[in-house]
Amino acid sequence: MTARIWLKNYPExxxxxVDTSQYSSLVALIEDSFKRFADRTAYSFMGKDVSYAETDEQSRALAAYLQGLGLARGDRVAIMMPNVPQYPAAVAAVLRAGLVVVNVNPLYTARELEHQLKDSGAKAIVIIENFAQTLDKCIxxxxxxxxxxxxxxxxxxGLKGMIVNFVVRKIKKLVPPFNLPGAVRYNDAVAKGRGARFTAPAIGPDDVAVLQYTGGTTGVSKGAMLLHRNLIANVLQSEAWNDPVMKRVPSNEQPTSVCALPLYHIFAFTVNMMLGLRTGGKTILIPNPRDLPATLKELSKHTFHSFPAVSTLFNGIAHHPDFNKVNWKNLKVSVGGGMAVQSAVAKLWLEKTGCPICEGYGLSETSPSATCNPVTNKEFTGTIGLPLPGTYIKILDDAGNELPLGEAGEIAIKGPQVMAGYWQRPDETAKVMTADGYFRSGDIGIMDERGYTRIVDRKKDMILVSGFNVFPxxxxxxxxxxxxxxEVAAVGVPDERMGEAVKLVIVKKDPALTEDAVRQFCHDNLTGYKRPRVIEFRTELPKTPVGKVLRRELRDKPAIAAPAGAVSVN
Structure with a gap:
């Protein structure tokens, strides 16, 4: 598709x-922001504000320390932490030292961690002690x-840091015993780096900045190679996309975003941390968004304008009794990503905050944002929106041919944010990249005449009922x-008569909800083959730390019966 039919529907x-050449590397972007916004607050964490200048000084010292270990340009350094101020400082340090960031999920098992460290060839790791036992088991x-x-x-x-560490270690017992001889404490590494020599390496746009590992739901977890220019592009694309509403932030208010998604996830990494740096914004770090009372208590202390999240988090917050303790009046943009946003959630969020959820779409392989609904929209569209500036989308059939508008096929993406390939896996890269440079997403979508795309599902999640495709x-x-x-999730289960049948798993909001009522509702709203054959009630749905529902677990694991009246907002 050469004609970008979606451009006419861009907000004014x-x-x-976007001009990605304005920065030679992500380091140039970071250092420019450190200089321009030195006096501003970069991060707010547990009541403590950390300035751009502090993050600059700390990351430079840590970069010198890493160079002093003998790490050479291009070596990989893993970062395994929740949302704490050390995370962005460590990212800046690794990049400034000419090294490559390997983002690691801190909830990994030892087996998963071992695979990622071996696959990436990481020579060093910055890890929070809460998860050190996992590293101990596989290092x-x-x-x-x-x-x-x-x-x-x-x-x-001082005293506050000591108290927090005492509570974490001794009261809540969140630090299981470990033995990592030779490990250096973070603050000691920074102190050593302050007295060490730092040599700024030459870093170019085509150098690898981040290895972002995919979830591995379709096989072995693979590292997407995100170049400096890929991430720069996505930051600038996101900034341009948000600008129509973010420019309404009063000049006397610092642009502020809520970072409730984990920074190891590419959505938060780019759309919270890197975009925040670019715009001189303040980022509110939420270390555990599953603790909704603590999250809402923290948000009640701030004025904020941007809130990227997943549908399950928007839903949990909107239903929480402490919702009204937070001032939502300054919220300018709510970006939904990571999973499909359900229209009922979007409707409730708009009613309660006055700020619509703009659903976006992307993958680890696209740094991540590829499309988004216009931030000026006032209604939920049920689509993933329009391609971002400089991005091309086309819909392909199984043979790789472009399909006409209105037909369902695989979404393929081309743009400056698309990865260079999978780390040390040219065979896997060849499977997803077309000859003309498009990345095949594995998601099935339909584009309309306006350029809006609607996802109908992932190939692997499609349910085949008597030859009919049912999209969960x-x-x-x-x-x-x-x-x-x-909350609700739909999966396919084996059925002798139809091949597969639809299974619904529901978390109740009303304890009085019955299976018969659900069946009648589905009868009224869904055609025969789409109606569930099996209905289960549970207290919660299994999810990734980011909040995506794990449909595979719903298919593979037996249910634990939900007690009557149970409600979950996790």
């Missing part, structure tokens, strides 16, 4: 393309030679609109 002022089998050990209270200073997202969206339903 959003450019067709001998990995190339890691250097461990920098952080703690929750590192950057809180459609069923979920319908049932989520039923009174009494808090």
């Amino acid at each position: 002022g959003v450019p067709a393309d 001998a089998a990995t190339p890691v030679k250097h461990v920098v050990l952080a703690s929750m209270g590192d950057r809180l200073g 997202n459609e069923v979920e969206d319908v049932v989520a609109g039923m009174p009494g339903v808090l």
